[in-house]
Amino acid sequence: MRKLFAFSTLLSLLFLTPQCDVVNQPLKGGTIDTTSSEQRRNVLIEDWTGHRCKNCPKASKVIENLVDTYGSERIIGLAVHGRPSSFTGVTTDYPTDFTTPEAKALQNFFYGNSPPLPIGMLNRENWSSTGNGHLSGRDDWPTLSAEALDSTLRIALEASASLSSGQLNVSAEGFPQTSLLHDLKIVVLVKESNIVSPQLMGDDTRDPDYVHMNVLRDYLTDTWGTSFGTSPMVPGDTLSGSYSLAWNTDWVKANSAVVVYVFNPENYRILQVVETPIN
Amino acid sequence: MKRLLLFTWVIFSAIGSFAQEQNTFGGQLHGNFQLDGQLYLRDESIDPTGEFYPDERFLGQGYANFVYSDGNFSSGLRYENYQNVMLGFPEGYRGEGITYRYLKFKQDGLDITIGNFYEQFGTGMVFRSYEERGLGYDNAMDGVRIKVNPVSGLSLKAVMGRQRFYFEKSPGLLRGIDAEYNLSKELFPKLDSAGLRWTVGGSYMSKYQRANDPFLVLPENVAAGGVRTQVSKGPWAMQIEYAYKANDPSADNGYIYKDGNGILTNVSYSKNGLGIIAGVKRIDNMSFRTDRNGSTIDMLVNYLSPTAQVHTYALPALYQYATQINGEEGIQLEANYKFKRNTALGGKYGMLLSINYSVVQSIDKDYVDPALDTLRTLQGYYSDPLIRGDIPYFHDFNITLSKKINTKLKLNAMYLNLFYNRSVLEDGLGDESILLNPDGQKLMSGDIFIVESLYKVRRKHYLRTEFQHLSTRDDRGSMAMALAEYSIAPHWFFSVQDIYNYGNPDEAQRLHYPLASVVYTSGTSRFQLSYGRQQRGIFCVGGVCRVVPPSNGVSFSLTSSF
Numbered sequence: 001m002r003k004l005f006a007f008s009t010l011l012s013l014l015f016l017t018p019q020c021d022v023v024n025q026p027l028k029g030g031t032i033d034t035t036s037s038e039q040r041r042n043v044l045i046e047d048w049t050g051h052r053c054k055n056c057p058k059a060s061k062v063i064e065n066l067v068d069t070y071g072s073e074r075i076i077g078l079a080v081h082g083r084p085s086s087f088t089g090v091t092t093d094y095p096t097d098f099t100t101p102e103a104k105a106l107q108n109f110f111y112g113n114s115p116p117l118p119i120g121m122l123n124r125e126n127w128s129s130t131g132n133g134h135l136s137g138r139d140d141w142p143t144l145s146a147e148a149l150d151s152t153l154r155i156a157l158e159a160s161a162s163l164s165s166g167q168l169n170v171s172a173e174g175f176p177q178t179s180l181l182h183d184l185k186i187v188v189l190v191k192e193s194n195i196v197s198p199q200l201m202g203d204d205t206r207d208p209d210y211v212h213m214n215v216l217r218d219y220l221t222d223t224w225g226t227s228f229g230t231s232p233m234v235p236g237d238t239l240s241g242s243y244s245l246a247w248n249t250d251w252v253k254a255n256s257a258v259v260v261y262v263f264n265p266e267n268y269r270i271l272q273v274v275e276t277p278i279n
Numbered sequence: 280m281k282r283l284l285l286f287t288w289v290i291f292s293a294i295g296s297f298a299q300e301q302n303t304f305g306g307q308l309h310g311n312f313q314l315d316g317q318l319y320l321r322d323e324s325i326d327p328t329g330e331f332y333p334d335e336r337f338l339g340q341g342y343a344n345f346v347y348s349d350g351n352f353s354s355g356l357r358y359e360n361y362q363n364v365m366l367g368f369p370e371g372y373r374g375e376g377i378t379y380r381y382l383k384f385k386q387d388g389l390d391i392t393i394g395n396f397y398e399q400f401g402t403g404m405v406f407r408s409y410e411e412r413g414l415g416y417d418n419a420m421d422g423v424r425i426k427v428n429p430v431s432g433l434s435l436k437a438v439m440g441r442q443r444f445y446f447e448k449s450p451g452l453l454r455g456i457d458a459e460y461n462l463s464k465e466l467f468p469k470l471d472s473a474g475l476r477w478t479v480g481g482s483y484m485s486k487y488q489r490a491n492d493p494f495l496v497l498p499e500n501v502a503a504g505g506v507r508t509q510v511s512k513g514p515w516a517m518q519i520e521y522a523y524k525a526n527d528p529s530a531d532n533g534y535i536y537k538d539g540n541g542i543l544t545n546v547s548y549s550k551n552g553l554g555i556i557a558g559v560k561r562i563d564n565m566s567f568r569t570d571r572n573g574s575t576i577d578m579l580v581n582y583l584s585p586t587a588q589v590h591t592y593a594l595p596a597l598y599q600y601a602t603q604i605n606g607e608e609g610i611q612l613e614a615n616y617k618f619k620r621n622t623a624l625g626g627k628y629g630m631l632l633s634i635n636y637s638v639v640q641s642i643d644k645d646y647v648d649p650a651l652d653t654l655r656t657l658q659g660y661y662s663d664p665l666i667r668g669d670i671p672y673f674h675d676f677n678i679t680l681s682k683k684i685n686t687k688l689k690l691n692a693m694y695l696n697l698f699y700n701r702s703v704l705e706d707g708l709g710d711e712s713i714l715l716n717p718d719g720q721k722l723m724s725g726d727i728f729i730v731e732s733l734y735k736v737r738r739k740h741y742l743r744t745e746f747q748h749l750s751t752r753d754d755r756g757s758m759a760m761a762l763a764e765y766s767i768a769p770h771w772f773f774s775v776q777d778i779y780n781y782g783n784p785d786e787a788q789r790l791h792y793p794l795a796s797v798v799y800t801s802g803t804s805r806f807q808l809s810y811g812r813q814q815r816g817i818f819c820v821g822g823v824c825r826v827v828p829p830s831n832g833v834s835f836s837l838t839s840s841f
Contacts, residue, residue, distance in 0.1 A: 020485065020502035020525045026495055026536050026656045054706075069493055084330040108334065112363070112370045116575075130374025131446040139530040139572040146491045203712045204702075204719050 041153040042074045043145050044261055044273040047120045047138075047214070048107060049079045050087030051094045054200045059118035059138035060213060066145055074149060076259055076275045077214040078191055080120075082107040087117050093206055096197040098215055102223040111135060123148050123270040124263065134268075154178045155233075157272045159188075161258040162279045166247050170220055172260045174228060174239035174272075181232050185225030185265045188243045190217040194255040217256070220245040228262055253278055306349025311840035314341035317365055322831035324790055325812060331366060331828040338365045340372070342412075344379075356380040367827040368415040369576070371445030378443065379419055390426035395419045398438055400457040400482035403582030404522035404541050404565070405505040408442065416576050419443040420453070432465035433458065442569050442578050449578045451569030455484035475512040481505065486527075486569055486580065495534060495656075501527040503539075503567055503581070514550035519543070522581075524567055528656075530574055531566035532605055533709070535659030539564035541583065552617035560586045561608040563642055563662050579604075586611040587637040587675055590695075593760055593778065594727050594749045597816050598699040600639065600673045605709070606662070607672060609639030628683035636676045641668030641710050660711075670713050670720075674698045691731040699723040701754060705817065705826075725751030739768040745776075755814075757782030772798035778814065790814075804839035 045063055049056040063077040081088050082103035090097045107115055110124075111132065119135050122144045126133040136144055159172040170188050192215050199210030220243040229239045247253075261273035316339030321332055339362055346355040360375035361368075381394035397419060399407040410417040422440015429435065436457045442449040459480035463471040470477065483504045490497035505522035524539035541562035548555045560583075567580040586609035587600035613635045618625035643666035647655040677695035684690055701721040702708040713720055727749045734742045745762040762776035778792040794811030815829045 019500055021498035021500045023496050023498050023526055023536055024657075025653070026528070027653055028492075028494055028496055065494070085328040086330055089328060089330075112373075115370070128446075130376065132371045132373065133447050137530065137572055137574055139534075142493050142495075143491045143572075146493050203716055204706070204708070205716075 039153065039156045039272075040074070041149060041151050041271075042076060042273050043070075043122055043148045044076050044078060044124075044259070044270055045120055045122055045141060045145070046078050046080050046106075046124075048082060048111075048115055048117055050081055050084075050117050051096065051098060051198060051210075051212070052089065052091070052200045053087040053117040054202050054204060056087075056118045057199060057201055057207075057210070059120065059141075062138045062141050063214070066142060070145070070149060072275070075145060076273050078189075078216055078259060079212065079214045080106065080216050083115060084117075094198050094200070096195070098197075098212070100216060100218065102219055103216055105223060123273070124268045127268045152178065154180060154271045155184070155239075155262055157260060157262060157274045159258065159260040159274050159276045160279070161276050163247055163253055166249075168220065168245045168247050168258070168278065170243045170258050170260065170276075172228075172241050172243070174262055176229075176233045176235050176237050176239075179232060179234050180229065182264050182266055183227065183231050184229035184233070184239070184262050184271070186221060186228035186241055186260065186262045187223070187225045188220040188258060188260050190220070190245065190251070190256055191215060191259055192217050192251050192256045194252070217248070217251055218245060220258075225263065225265065306347055306352075308345065308347050309841065310343060310345040311838070312341070312343040313836070313838045315339065315365065315834070315836045317830070317832050317834035319366070319830060319832040322812065322829075324787075325814065325829040325831060331830065333363075333366065335363060338363055340365055340368070351385040352383070354380075354382045364415075366830050369445065371577075372415065374446060376446060378417075378446065388427060388429075392424040393422075395421050395443075396424045396438075398424060398436065399582070400436070400455065400484070401480055401505055401507045402518075402520050402543055402584060404520055404543060404562075405482045405503050405567075405581055406438070406453070406455050406457075406484045407580075407582035408438075409582070414576065417443050418579060421448060422453075432461035434460075442580070444570070444578055449569035449573075451486050451488035451571075451578070453484060453486055453569060453580065455482065457482040473512075476510065478509045480507045480509075482507075484567075484580065486567070488569065488571060495528065497528060497571065498526055498536075501525055501567075514548050516545075516547045518545045522565065524565060527567065527571065529566055529568065529571040531568070532564050533659065534656065535564075536657045537564050537659045539566070541565045543584070552619065554613075554615040556611070556613045558586050558611040559609075560584075561642065561664060562602075562604070563606045563664075564659075565606075566604040586639060587673060588613070588635045588677070592693070592727075592729050592731075592745070592747060593762075593776075594729070594747045594758060595675075595677075595695055595697065597749075597814075598697055598723065599817055600637075600675070600699075601704055601817070603639075603641075603672060603703065606642040606644070606668075607639050608642050608668065609637060609673075611635070611637040626682070627685075631679075631681040633679040633681075634677070635679075636674075638674040639672045641670035641672065643668050644710055644714075646711055668710070670700070670703065670710055670717075671698065672700045672703050687735045689733045691729070693727070693729040693731075695727040695729070697723070697725050697727065721754075723751060723753040725749050725753065725757075736765075741766045741768070751782070752784075755780055755783050755788070770800055772796075772800070774798075776811075780814070803841065805837070807836040809834045 047059050047063060066075045080103045081098035088099050118138055121134050122136060124134055154177055156175040156177055159170060161170045172186060193213040195212040195215055196209055197212055198206055198208045201207050228241055257275050257277055259275050261270045263270045316337060318337050319333055326332055340360060342357055342359040344357045356377055357379035359378045361372040364370060364372040379395040381392055381396055383392040397408045408418050408420045420438060420440040420442060425437045427435050439454045441452055459478055461478050463475055463477035486501045487499055490499050503524040505520055507520035509518045520543045522541045526536040526538055528534040528536050543560045545558045562583055565583060569578045569580055583602045583604055585600050585602045590596050615633045618630040620629045624630055643663045644660040646660045647658050649655050675697055677693055679693045681691045701723055702713060729747045731745045736742055743764040747760040749758045751757055758778055758780045760778040764774040766772045774796040776794050781789055783789045792812045792814050794809060796807060796809040798807045810833045812831045813829060816827045
């Protein structure tokens with residue numbers, strides 16, 4: 001019995017040992033150095049959102065803060081308006097239809113029928129056919145972004161976009177930084193910002209002059225990507241592709257940008273993403 | 280119909296051949312199995328845009344538990360499949376696999392479990408790991424648990440592990456210990472022999488979660504602890520638990536570093552047909568999860584029991600109370616009295632009268648000016664436990680009479696007055712938002728009348744009926760419900776019901792929600808087939824709730840055990 005008592009005491013001490021971190025200065029402050037001539041791994045935040053989703057502006061704000069912190073080259077937001085229609089549907093008060101069939105198809109594949117909003121994916125990390133580990137709430141995005149930004153860059157990307165004669169033309173080049181033993185696919189899309197249209201806000205009020213940012217407009221490639229490279233690829237290789245799309249005159253060129261990303265089609269993980277203005 | 284009967288017979292024959300205790304390797308093998316499925320039908324009346332209508336017309340899910348025990352050793356596993364998860368359950372359940380497995384043995388005074396386990400410290404304010412299948416809630420631990428009684432009257436529990444997060448694990452790690460001591464038996468034997476029971480207990484739980492936030496210095500180790508005592512003598516019993524949690528900025532509390540605390544007190548008296556229970560609870564910032572960014576019912580470490588009655592009748596169940604983990608205070612009073620037989624009110628068979636009152640509101644919160652960003656983040660708000668909060672969340676006052684009229688007929692009658700703050704309980708609006716715009720609250724108040732009867736038609740034949748009426752001008756408006764169940768023991772059970780939402784402010788939504796079911800039971804196996812409409816609602820168990828979308832279709836359920 002004595003041994004048992006001694007063991008129990010030891011066990012108690014062992015389990016009680018973990019201390020509690022008491023934080024007196026919660027704000028980090030300072031600035032993050034965003035100046036670097038070398039390309040590093042960037043982050044695409046696919047923010048599933050809706051103009052009748054009252055918590056969605058908070059998610060948009062998180063992206064804005066991350067862009068302010070790390071720079072618009074490293075954090076690339078994309079507002080995906082898909083489902084459910086109770087959040088994204090058009091009504092008299094919310095007359096703009098931001099949804100696209102591609103957005104709905106993406107959500108259906110990565111989540112299911114009726115996702116809770118706001119929710120999103122960062123570089124589509126941790127996808128699996130079981131579970132929702134690839135999805136994260138807005139509060140996870142700062143931590144996940146910090147981790148993704150520090151991760152190894154496996155392929156560098158360069159892209160340029162121009163609009164001429166009603167045609168948007170994009171060219172992209174990829175430069176493997178490590179050996180890539182899987183095929184690569186590329187996705188090229190257009191997004192538009194500074195769209196003024198009503199939005200339901202967190203306090204249940206309607207903001208008629210809300211400015212929508214990073215709205216997914218259309219894809220120049222297939223939603224699920226176009227072949228960009230075939231395994232194996234090694235540093236020194238150059239991958240390239242050109243893509244085009246008839247310009248929709250409803251879109252404001254000055255507020256639009258092209259987003260290009262390459263991903264591993266086996267697990268959908270985005271290896272690199274860049275955003276380029278339209279010339 | 281012949282095909283259906285044949286299908287049912289084949290299934291039951293297969294189960295029947297297995298549905299008996301299995302003796303394997305000298306030990307015993309037990310198990311149970313459940314399979315649910317629904318064929319969804321498009322119903323534009325309840326879902327005009329089709330947002331809830333699944334692309335797959337049929338959704339099904341199931342599980343099977345197997346437990347093997349032999350002397351001091353036991354082991355078990357659970358297989359779950361979601362192909363795909365049914366509407367209303369968390370969509371995190373995608374796919375299939377073994378989600379629960381463990382080995383357990385007792386040796387040298389130690390009770391050791393490795394693998395998955397469920398456990399609770401005290402009332403659960405510091406730690407509770409449990410499963411509630413109807414909710415899709417499962418925060419099973421995966422790790423190690425040790426139980427030991429080092430000296431007489433003292434029991435210790437130590438746990439370490441990660442919680443289940445659907446088919447994955449929580450990012451945070453838990454380590455905790457709980458001790459309970461029977462004070463009266465060991466130190467005050469005279470009190471014990473006089474019938475006084477007194478136990479004291481304490482628990483400690485530490486969470487570790489890595490942090491890499493660019494803006495905030497987040498605590499990676501967060502601790503919570505609690506003390507409790509329980510005293511009983513004769514008809515009286517009293518239970519008090521106090522819990523404290525250190526700074527734990529999270530999505531729930533808006534990333535403030537304020538500490539949390541909670542107190543739960545219950546006093547009860549029971550004698551001569553009279554039972555009284557009084558409960559008081561106050562919690563302040565007691566959200567505790569293994570992922571600081573978790574939400575809804577995901578990865579909760581603790582359990583904060585509701586101070587409200589859980590209703591099983593359909594209409595009150597539409598407005599169940601969900602515990603507000605960021606802060607609430609409430610009381611619950613319940614009194615039961617059984618009028619004796621052969622008295623004026625008791626009549627020939629006696630009568631049971633139950634009165635229940637519960638009320639819950641916000642706690643006092645004096646918010647720090649957002650302009651003071653560091654203090655606002657550190658403290659968030661100040662709260663005085665002696666001052667009542669301004670926002671009413673919920674109240675429920677109900678009276679129930681239960682009386683056996685004669686040898687064939689029993690009656691229950693209930694009146695219920697309800698208040699339900701939809702902005703808080705359905706929309707999850709925070710106190711600060713409500714205080715800034717109190718007129719924007721969506722409130723619901725109403726009265727519900729219920730009459731239930733159970734009539735013995737003849738030997739083994741029973742008819743149960745329910746008539747319910749909700750009278751309100753709020754939310755979906757008034758509703759009436761009728762239900763009839765006919766059971767033929769021990770095999771058959773038939774049920775039809777209809778809820779008519781005749782008072783819906785939207786005339787197009789003044790709909791009927793009919794549901795018909797047939798159940799066949801054979802031994803330990805049960806097969807249920809239902810067809811009907813289900814309106815949107817909130818399904819709660821123990822103060823934890825999930826939203827149920829509207830649906831229409833044919834559903835079935837098969838359960839069996841051996």
